[in-house]
Amino acid sequence: MLAVASLTQLWWLYGLSLVPSAFGVLMGMSGLAGWRIHPESLIKLLS
Secondary structure, eight states, X not given: OHHHHHHHTOHHHHXXXXXXXXXXXXXXXXXXXXXXXXXXXXXXHHO
C-alpha cells in the first residue's frame, strides 16, 4: 500500500497505509520487549 501511495502521490492513501505499519511495529516491539499486548479482537475478527 505504501508503494501505491508513493506512485500515486495521494496523501490520504499514505496516511491510511501507515495504520497497519504502526500496528506491526507495535506488535514487533511488544514481542521483543516482553510487553503483554495481544491482539485478541483482531484474531476473533479474522477467524
